[in-house]
Amino acid sequence: MILITTSHKPSPRTRSFVKDLASIIPYSKTLTRGKKTLDELAVEAHRYRCKYFIVVGERRGNPSLIRIYMIDYTGRYPKPVHTASIILRGVTLSRENPEAIKTYGIETIGLDNEKCFSDRCFKLFDTFYQLFRDRVSDKPDILLLFEDKKGYTLIKAVNRLGKPTGPLIRVIRVKIVAE
Numbered sequence: 725m726i727l728i729t730t731s732h733k734p735s736p737r738t739r740s741f742v743k744d745l746a747s748i749i750p751y752s753k754t755l756t757r758g759k760k761t762l763d764e765l766a767v768e769a770h771r772y773r774c775k776y777f778i779v780v781g782e783r784r785g786n787p788s789l790i791r792i793y794m795i796d797y798t799g800r801y802p803k804p805v806h807t808a809s810i811i812l813r814g815v816t817l818s819r820e821n822p823e824a825i826k827t828y829g830i831e832t833i834g835l836d837n838e839k840c841f842s843d844r845c846f847k848l849f850d851t852f853y854q855l856f857r858d859r860v861s862d863k864p865d866i867l868l869l870f871e872d873k874k875g876y877t878l879i880k881a882v883n884r885l886g887k888p889t890g891p892l893i894r895v896i897r898v899k900i901v902a903e
Contacts, residue, residue, distance in 0.1 A: 726855065727769045727777035729755040735785035737817070741891060742780050744818050748866050748881040748890035750830045750859045762793070762804045769795050770802040776855060777804070788812050792855065808851050809899040813876045816892040827866060827889045834864030839871040847898045848877055866890075 728746050730738050734757075746752045753772055760768065762779075769777040774795065781789035790810040796803045818824040833856050837849040849870050853860065866889065869880045873894075881890040 725751045725753060725772055725774045727753055727755055727765070727772055727774045729757045729760075729765060729777065729779055731779060731781045732757065732759070734780075735782055737785055738780055738782045738787050740817050740819065741787040741815055744891040745778075745780070747818070747827065748830065748833075748868070750833050750856070750865070763801070766793070766795055766802045766804040769793075770797075776807075787815050792851070806901045807854075808901060810848065810851070810895055811897040811899070813894040813896040815894065818890055821888060821892065824888045824890065825883070827883045830865045831859070832861035832864045832866075833859050834861060834867040835870070836867055837870045839869070840877075842872050842877065844895070844898055845870050845872045845877045847900065848879070848895055851898060851900070 726749055728742050730742055742754055746754045755768060765777055777793050779791045780787050781791065789812060791806060792808045793804040794807045796805045835849060835853055837845065840846055840849060852868065865884060867882050869882065871878045875896065877895045879893040879895065880888060883889045
């Protein structure tokens with residue numbers, strides 16, 4: 725399970741992006757952050773038995789950053805360990821995409837990197853594979869397509885019928901912090 729939340733005082737667009745992101749991630753849960761610190765988020769993630777939690781940051785009211793944290797259980801309390809940052813060029817919400825449809829009951833996910841040719845794309849693919857390794861399937865409910873474009877990598881989700889679902893995410897940079 726993965727917990728997804730926002731930075732402090734998120735814009736309505738960022739909150740919608742978090743809901744869209746949760747709609748394409750199997751067994752994910754959204755959390756209203758409020759004034760919680762990262763340590764408090766780690767405790768919340770532990771409460772829901774999550775291995776990871778995601779914090780979506782914003783710039784000028786638009787989602788611009790996805791930070792991925794792993795929960796470290798070696799100490800007395802669970803601690804967040806920053807593992808990766810995904811810097812976004814922009815997003816298209818599902819409500820802004822007239823072709824997008826809602827998908828329910830997602831349990832498995834597939835990852836497709838056939839259209840990757842840059843290091844950024846492969847790094848992004850590896851990051852998502854680590855995040856979803858327990859849920860990756862040959863016959864997935866949702867398939868994430870990674871595609872290199874000029875200057876960015878596009879992540880597009882499609883359902884079993886090949887119809888687009890969820891947000892379109894444009895990534896310009898991936899930083900792996902801890903390996």
